[in-house]
Amino acid sequence: MRFFGKTEEEIQDWIDENTVELNVLPENWQPIEIFRQLKMQIEVTMNGSFYKGFDRNELLAIMDIYNVKKKQKIEVLNKVSYMETITLNKLNA
Numbered sequence: 001m002r003f004f005g006k007t008e009e010e011i012q013d014w015i016d017e018n019t020v021e022l023n024v025l026p027e028n029w030q031p032i033e034i035f036r037q038l039k040m041q042i043e044v045t046m047n048g049s050f051y052k053g054f055d056r057n058e059l060l061a062i063m064d065i066y067n068v069k070k071k072q073k074i075e076v077l078n079k080v081s082y083m084e085t086i087t088l089n090k091l092n093a
Contacts, residue, residue: 031079051091
């Protein structure tokens, strides 16, 4: 924003106006972190007409990086898939 001539005060005002505080249950924190890592992995059709969702191989790789235990992977997958569904509904509306 400095590039566009904004002052430090204007930048801080924008941050303050556009920051949302969310309360997250502890059991949902890891799925949210994994979802955040995948946000750039949403696949798009060749002609760009709609968003298809995450590559499941990428999701599994991120779960491994976050050391998701084998018995928790299904639960995390379900939570991330739910967030993905909501996101795709908004993107493809």
